Amino acid sequence: MKHISKRFPGILANNDVTIQIKKGEIFAILGENGAGKSTLMSMLFGMYEPDEGEIFIRGKKEKITSPAYAGKLNIGMVHQHFKLVSDYTITENIILGLAGQEKKWGFLPYVDLRRASKKIAELSHNYGLEVNPDDIVGQIGVSVQQRVEILKMLYREAEILIFDEPTAVLTPQEISFLLQIIRKLRAAGKTIILITHKLAEIKEVADRCAILNRGRLVDVLDVASTSMQKMANLMVGREVSLTLQKKPAEPGKNILQVENLIVYNQHKFPVVNNVSFAVRAGEIFAIAGVAGNGQVELADAIAGLRTNITGNIYLNGKNIKNLNIRQRTAQGISFIPEDRQKYGLVMDFTLAQNLILKSYYHLPFARHGVLQTAAIKEYSRKLIAEYDIRSSEGGATVVRQMSGGNQQKAIIARETELHSELLIFVQPTRGLDIGAIENIHKQMLQERDKGKAILLISLELDEIMSCADTIGVIYNGQMQKIAAANTMTTAEVGRYMMGVKSDDEQ
Numbered sequence: 294m295k296h297i298s299k300r301f302p303g304i305l306a307n308n309d310v311t312i313q314i315k316k317g318e319i320f321a322i323l324g325e326n327g328a329g330k331s332t333l334m335s336m337l338f339g340m341y342e343p344d345e346g347e348i349f350i351r352g353k354k355e356k357i358t359s360p361a362y363a364g365k366l367n368i369g370m371v372h373q374h375f376k377l378v379s380d381y382t383i384t385e386n387i388i389l390g391l392a393g394q395e396k397k398w399g400f401l402p403y404v405d406l407r408r409a410s411k412k413i414a415e416l417s418h419n420y421g422l423e424v425n426p427d428d429i430v431g432q433i434g435v436s437v438q439q440r441v442e443i444l445k446m447l448y449r450e451a452e453i454l455i456f457d458e459p460t461a462v463l464t465p466q467e468i469s470f471l472l473q474i475i476r477k478l479r480a481a482g483k484t485i486i487l488i489t490h491k492l493a494e495i496k497e498v499a500d501r502c503a504i505l506n507r508g509r510l511v512d513v514l515d516v517a518s519t520s521m522q523k524m525a526n527l528m529v530g531r532e533v534s535l536t537l538q539k540k541p542a543e544p545g546k547n548i549l550q551v552e553n554l555i556v557y558n559q560h561k562f563p564v565v566n567n568v569s570f571a572v573r574a575g576e577i578f579a580i581a582g583v584a585g586n587g588q589v590e591l592a593d594a595i596a597g598l599r600t601n602i603t604g605n606i607y608l609n610g611k612n613i614k615n616l617n618i619r620q621r622t623a624q625g626i627s628f629i630p631e632d633r634q635k636y637g638l639v640m641d642f643t644l645a646q647n648l649i650l651k652s653y654y655h656l657p658f659a660r661h662g663v664l665q666t667a668a669i670k671e672y673s674r675k676l677i678a679e680y681d682i683r684s685s686e687g688g689a690t691v692v693r694q695m696s697g698g699n700q701q702k703a704i705i706a707r708e709t710e711l712h713s714e715l716l717i718f719v720q721p722t723r724g725l726d727i728g729a730i731e732n733i734h735k736q737m738l739q740e741r742d743k744g745k746a747i748l749l750i751s752l753e754l755d756e757i758m759s760c761a762d763t764i765g766v767i768y769n770g771q772m773q774k775i776a777a778a779n780t781m782t783t784a785e786v787g788r789y790m791m792g793v794k795s796d797d798e799q
């Protein structure tokens with residue numbers, strides 16, 4: 294890619310970027326949220342065309358005008374947000390767009406599902422990507438969906454494989470599995486482009502790493518001879534600290550108290566099973582657990598998103614179990630949900646509107662039922678500056694067009710500014726760059742030190758170990774262990790996460 298520039302309204306997303314990627318290498322791309330990584334790769338995959346610059350594939354200049362044409366050039370991409378049809382089977386998803394190329398009796402176009410399934414089974418076997426081709430995509434977990442995306446590329450005989458933040462949605466075990474697959478693909482002669490925010494992953498698999506900063510290429514580094522600290526500093530453009538400095542908590546009274554909470558799912562199955570714990574003012578209580586063990590449902594139940602529950606939830610001594618979501622917010626709960634696009638934002642509203650989603654109905658944003666545009670604008674200007682939310686047109690940007698990381702920053706700004714006594718953070722740093730993670734952790738600590746109670750739910754054990762004052766480990770809907778963070782090692786927490794009971798140890 295030579296001298297590539299791409300402009301969106303109000304922003305130069307790529308600014309004169311030149312990179313060369315060699316056959317058979319794993320080439321990582323690192324950069325802050327909004328640095329232009331996805332945009333650059335979307336042009337290689339034919340989703341956008343560059344405003345300036347040229348793309349050469351195998352030495353030949355190409356105008357990649359569509360993903361279909363990229364496919365012809367043997368280029369495939371797994372997107373940051375998957376693009377599968379949930380009502381179709383795995384096979385149907387994989388052949389979607391290729392179908393109808395076979396002809397029965399020489400003239401009738403038809404789809405040979407059986408042959409497709411066979412080829413898929415072969416590919417799965419060769420690369421260790423086990424799937425059941427007849428499963429419906431909507432009923433399989435994200436890590437299997439990702440395998441489907443990879444198989445889809447392989448089925449199309451992709452030689453250049455682009456992965457846009459493939460590990461953001463995976464558990465640690467799934468991540469190491471994916472990295473193995475990526476190595477296997479390299480061994481088979483494929484060329485891999487890997488966008489990720491995780492330096493450890495780059496260190497583990499990548500050969501070279503390009504660093505983007507605000508649309509510009511900063512450097513291309515040889516991974517083996519570059520330290521993680523140097524990569525981090527280059528990408529953020531300042532010295533970042535990879536470890537969190539914090540003083541011991543000074544916990545006060547109980548703010549949140551959960552008693553014998555049971556949360557039922559739609560099949561009346563208790564996904565949270567008789568859980569009790571308390572979060573005090575001035576502490577970070579973190580819930581550790583492997584994905585899918587009830588932690589999300591627990592957070593939803595406290596915030597009021599799930600009502601099929603038994604047990605009690607006290608906020609400042611008052612039972613809030615029967616209050617609706619707005620009432621709970623007003624009582625002092627801030628909530629940063631796991632799925633930012635579905636539950637955290639209205640994607641087609643502007644940034645300014647999203648920043649007042651929970652306070653638009655009262656002063657200073659509404660007066661006698663009329664929205665106060667000036668106050669709303671002023672407020673969004675303030676938050677954008679304070680929380681470093683980057684977008685092309687400030688408060689007027691439609692949230693859908695913002696980069697994933699900046700969408701997350703917007704939610705955190707809105708929720709922190711409610712000044713609630715309890716803040717629930719569910720996976721607050723997923724998909725964020727190191728600089729942004731550092732800022733969010735610092736903000737969380739600041740709120741703690743102001744005396745707020747913080748409930749942190751995270752799949753990242755590193756995040757739990759560095760932020761938590763108290764750790765609760767959840768397994769299969771039950772609390773396995775609750776203890777002060779400094780009394781447990783990472784390995785111990787890991788064991789409880791796998792289902793070891795606290796009394797098994799004695």
Ligand SMILES: Nc1ncnc2c1ncn2[C@@H]1O[C@H](COP(=O)(O)OP(=O)(O)OP(=O)(O)O)[C@@H](O)[C@H]1O
Pocket residue numbers: 301302304306324325326327328329330331332333373683684685694695696697698699724
């Ligand atoms: N379709 C679009 N319309 C308008 N602006 C866009 C569009 N796509 C991206 N942008 C803007 O271009 C810039 C680069 O975005 P891009 O998605 O490439 O960032 P990124 O490096 O992938 O970030 P992240 O790590 O958060 O995914 C951002 O400021 C974003 O708001």
Ligand SMILES: [Mg+2]
Pocket residue numbers: 330331332373457696697
């Ligand atoms: Mg991106």
